[in-house]
Amino acid sequence: MNIAVCVKQIPDPAAPYELDGENHWVVRPNDQVLDDTDRVGVEVGLQLAEASGGTVTLFSMGPSGSLQGIRQALAMGADKAVLIDDDALKGSDALTTARILTAAIEREGYDLVVAGMESTDGYTGAVPQMMSEMLDVPCLSFARKVDVADDGVTIERQTATGYEVVSAQMPALLAVTAGVFEPRYPTFKGIMQAKSKPVDTATAADLGVEPHTSQVVSGVSDVAAREAGDIVEDEGEAYLKIVELLEQVKVI
Amino acid sequence: MGIWVFAEEQDGAPLEGGLELLAKARTLGEVSVFYIGTASDSSFATLGDHGASTVYHLDTGDDLPAAPAAMAFADLLTQHGGDAVLFGPGNTDRDLAGRLAARLGKPLVAGALDIDMADGITVTTEILGGMKAVTTTVVGDGPALITTRPKAFVAEAVGGGVPSLVPVTMADAGASTATITERHVEASEGPDLEAAPVVVTGGRGLGSAEGFELVNELAGLLDGAVGGTRAVVDAGWVPYSYQVGQTGKTVKPSVYIACAVSGAMQHVVGMKGSSTIIAINKDPDAPIFALSDLGIVGDVHKVVPQLI
Ligand SMILES: Cc1cc2nc3c(=O)[nH]c(=O)nc-3n(C[C@H](O)[C@H](O)[C@H](O)COP(=O)(O)OP(=O)(O)OC[C@H]3O[C@@H](n4cnc5c(N)ncnc54)[C@H](O)[C@@H]3O)c2cc1C
Numbered sequence: 399m400n401i402a403v404c405v406k407q408i409p410d411p412a413a414p415y416e417l418d419g420e421n422h423w424v425v426r427p428n429d430q431v432l433d434d435t436d437r438v439g440v441e442v443g444l445q446l447a448e449a450s451g452g453t454v455t456l457f458s459m460g461p462s463g464s465l466q467g468i469r470q471a472l473a474m475g476a477d478k479a480v481l482i483d484d485d486a487l488k489g490s491d492a493l494t495t496a497r498i499l500t501a502a503i504e505r506e507g508y509d510l511v512v513a514g515m516e517s518t519d520g521y522t523g524a525v526p527q528m529m530s531e532m533l534d535v536p537c538l539s540f541a542r543k544v545d546v547a548d549d550g551v552t553i554e555r556q557t558a559t560g561y562e563v564v565s566a567q568m569p570a571l572l573a574v575t576a577g578v579f580e581p582r583y584p585t586f587k588g589i590m591q592a593k594s595k596p597v598d599t600a601t602a603a604d605l606g607v608e609p610h611t612s613q614v615v616s617g618v619s620d621v622a623a624r625e626a627g628d629i630v631e632d633e634g635e636a637y638l639k640i641v642e643l644l645e646q647v648k649v650i
Numbered sequence: 651m652g653i654w655v656f657a658e659e660q661d662g663a664p665l666e667g668g669l670e671l672l673a674k675a676r677t678l679g680e681v682s683v684f685y686i687g688t689a690s691d692s693s694f695a696t697l698g699d700h701g702a703s704t705v706y707h708l709d710t711g712d713d714l715p716a717a718p719a720a721m722a723f724a725d726l727l728t729q730h731g732g733d734a735v736l737f738g739p740g741n742t743d744r745d746l747a748g749r750l751a752a753r754l755g756k757p758l759v760a761g762a763l764d765i766d767m768a769d770g771i772t773v774t775t776e777i778l779g780g781m782k783a784v785t786t787t788v789v790g791d792g793p794a795l796i797t798t799r800p801k802a803f804v805a806e807a808v809g810g811g812v813p814s815l816v817p818v819t820m821a822d823a824g825a826s827t828a829t830i831t832e833r834h835v836e837a838s839e840g841p842d843l844e845a846a847p848v849v850v851t852g853g854r855g856l857g858s859a860e861g862f863e864l865v866n867e868l869a870g871l872l873d874g875a876v877g878g879t880r881a882v883v884d885a886g887w888v889p890y891s892y893q894v895g896q897t898g899k900t901v902k903p904s905v906y907i908a909c910a911v912s913g914a915m916q917h918v919v920g921m922k923g924s925s926t927i928i929a930i931n932k933d934p935d936a937p938i939f940a941l942s943d944l945g946i947v948g949d950v951h952k953v954v955p956q957l958i
């Protein structure tokens with residue numbers, strides 16, 4: 399089984415993000431990390447590949463930089479990566495991202511596509527759905543549990559009030575959320591092997607995709623932050639402060 | 651302006667999210683609703699009451715809705731035109747918006763907090779955990795597809811009449827078909843998290859599912875709803891329906907009490923709209939204190955039992 403996993407490198411969320419003064423895009427440092435959301439996708443891909451003797455190919459669009467984030471996914475166990483790093487794609491929209499990933503995945507061939515539900519830095523939460531429409535495959539979204547049988551795939555799909563069991567034929571696209579999948583830590587061996595795994599590159603022109611922009615940022619401003627109120631060290635009676643405030647706002 | 655709203659039926663009535671969108675949509679133009687579910691006359695009347703003039707109704711049965719709904723909705727938009735299509739933040743909203751954008755080759759703007767159509771289409775969103783507000787202008791021909799943040803707008807019945815109803819034929823999604831074989835509701839006790847005036851949320855610092863009982867008890871005493879961080883949902887102490895934050899629910903209660911919650915960016919976006927925030931955390935540097943009206947630096951296992 400050929401499993402395509404879409405992963406994004408993002409600036410380390412632990413460090414404050416910077417926006418470019420002119421175009422307002424997030425400034426992307428040379429060293430980026432694998433998005434936590436996509437760590438889950440890689441884990442799901444690896445589990446399914448291990449169960450079926452398949453391979454996991456990573457697909458990523460964006461500035462490659464030092465490839466740190468991609469190496470993290472390869473170190474977890476993915477077999478190879480296809481990167482689309484093309485200046486012509488800067489500032490392009492989600493639809494373009496989906497077109498690029500779709501074209502690259504179709505070119506390599508696939509049985510299953512795995513993506514995250516929502517990237518940490520972009521949170522459009524729409525690229526996987528767009529890809530499913532372009533590939534004409536079912537979009538098994540909000541998947542928190544996955545079972546692959548002979549020719550079908552069944553998931554538990556998280557809903558606002560519980561979950562649904564959803565089944566479809568392959569090929570299919572899975573958009574996963576955290577939950578039961580605990581992403582593995584790379585082993586030392588994995589980290590060493592990751593250095594020599596194949597990383598192919600492609601441009602938008604190679605894939606026959608015309609970059610497209612559908613929205614421009616017209617302004618960025620700071621949101622008025624809430625002000626911190628009283629901070630009280632508990633020495634046994636701080637709970638009274640809570641009671642006082644609850645009385646004041648007439649909750650008790 | 652021709653505005654479309656996506657709305658969905660659940661338990662015999664339109665979901666609140668669709669009614670919230672209608673409140674905004676009717677200020678922008680003439681409103682048509684694309685409605686899915688096993689609807690009844692009372693659902694249509696509710697949509698009309700909130701400002702819909704026409705309702706296109708599709709019952710997707712046991713199909714996962716997005717694929718067949720995108721086919722039908724794309725045909726309607728091609729036939730009738732429209733300037734903007736509004737979606738909520740729900741699962742089906744997001745699945746449908748993405749598929750539809752790809753099908754029509756039209757732009758999708760995600761996470762709108764406000765929409766202005768006075769001069770082109772301008773959408774306000776927040777990024778970086780709600781620290782920056784961004785306004786984006788849509789370029790190119792419509793319709794523009796726009797998904798919104800939870801509770802961006804407030805639903806309001808305006809006494810509109812019964813809308814005209816147009817049944818839509820279910821399409822065969824072919825290779826894109828997925829089937830819902832079971833539906834499960836995970837029981838949650840007490841008041842509705844998204845509507846309760848008091849929310850008490852527990853985080854990983856409570857230590858265990860037993861430790862989390864403190865939160866249940868405190869919420870019970872205040873007639874409040876119980877919330878959880880993703881850390882405690884992942885740990886299995888509470889079901890996902892309790893999760894507050896970017897990938898969970900957005901709450902705006904009068905009082906939000908955070909017990910042993912660090913205040914990660916992805917949690918804060920779901921609760922920073924609360925009127926009064928109280929936090930109990932043993933770490934004086936916990937980020938949650940920066941947005942709390944009252945912060946208690948202390949042990950939840952000492953402070954909360956005293957409250958109870
Ligand atoms: C894409 C993405 C989406 C996410 N979406 C969400 C979301 O929707 N909602 C969400 O909540 N998170 C979300 N997260 C996770 C988020 O980043 C944090 O990891 C999570 O909110 C942390 O939960 P926590 O505060 O319970 O745990 P921790 O961060 O571990 O904090 C525990 C806190 O408890 C305190 N503590 C420990 N013991 C005690 C004690 N005895 N008394 C008092 N205080 C104590 C500690 O000082 C600490 O501050 C998301 C993450 C990603 C990457």
Ligand SMILES: Nc1ncnc2c1ncn2[C@@H]1O[C@H](COP(=O)(O)O)[C@@H](O)[C@H]1O
Pocket residue numbers: 404405406435436439457458459460495499512513514515516517520521522523524525526
């Ligand atoms: N530039 C990209 N490269 C690779 N995968 C992506 C990219 N953008 C989005 N994705 C995939 O789509 C998921 C959802 O991202 P988004 O739609 O941006 O919130 C991510 O978790 C990835 O799996």
